[in-house]
Amino acid sequence: xxxxxxxxxxxxxxxxxxxxxxxxIPQLTGGLVATVxxxxxxxxxxxxxxxxxxxxxxxxxxxxARLAEATGQGTFLELxxxxxxxxxxxxxxxxxxVLTLFAGPEVNVGLLQFEAxxxxxxxxxxxxxxxxxxxxx
Numbered sequence: 001x002x003x004x005x006x007x008x009x010x011x012x013x014x015x016x017x018x019x020x021x022x023x024x025i026p027q028l029t030g031g032l033v034a035t036v037x038x039x040x041x042x043x044x045x046x047x048x049x050x051x052x053x054x055x056x057x058x059x060x061x062x063x064x065a066r067l068a069e070a071t072g073q074g075t076f077l078e079l080x081x082x083x084x085x086x087x088x089x090x091x092x093x094x095x096x097x098v099l100t101l102f103a104g105p106e107v108n109v110g111l112l113q114f115e116a117x118x119x120x121x122x123x124x125x126x127x128x129x130x131x132x133x134x135x136x137x
Contacts, residue, residue: 011042013126017119018044024115027107029086032100033093033123036061041097041127048102057090057100064090078116080109091116094124 018031022044032043032050038058043050065076079090086104089112093099099120103112 014042014123015044017123017126018042021101021115021119025101025103025107025112027104028101028112029104030102032057033097033127034058034100035097036095045102053100057098060090061098078113080113087112089113089116091120093120094127097123097127099123 014033018033021031022028030043030045030048032045032054033041034054034057035041036058038055040050040054045053060079060081061076064079068074068076075092077092081088084105086102087107087109089101089103091099091101099116101112101116
């Protein structure tokens with residue numbers, strides 16, 4: 001899937017980060033990076049429709065951010081959803097993107113969170129650098 005605009009030329013770096021996550025977390029079944037308004041930046045998904053998940057991620061992000069603010073917990077950082085067949089975890093990746101990961105029910109949630117929290121800042125750096133390059137163009 002091509003990036004939503006030329007400003008996101010960091011897609012190869014972001015795809016590399018998603019693939020690295022899969023290698024470090026064997027139970028990971030996929031992942032995507034999307035803008036906070038629901039546009040896919042990059043994805044590594046099998047059997048999951050990335051555009052729909054990106055839109056749902058944006059909606060969940062909005063609810064999570066409002067919930068964190070309304071309860072005095074501060075700025076949104078992450079959201080973990082557990083379903084019958086596994087987990088969906090969403091993490092802030094800078095101000096403009098989010099990282100959403102899908103994992104099977106047997107995943108070590110601590111490892112998932114540890115690795116995702118490490119990847120988020122790298123994804124933010126890739127995205128921010130691409131946005132700066134496009135602003136200077």
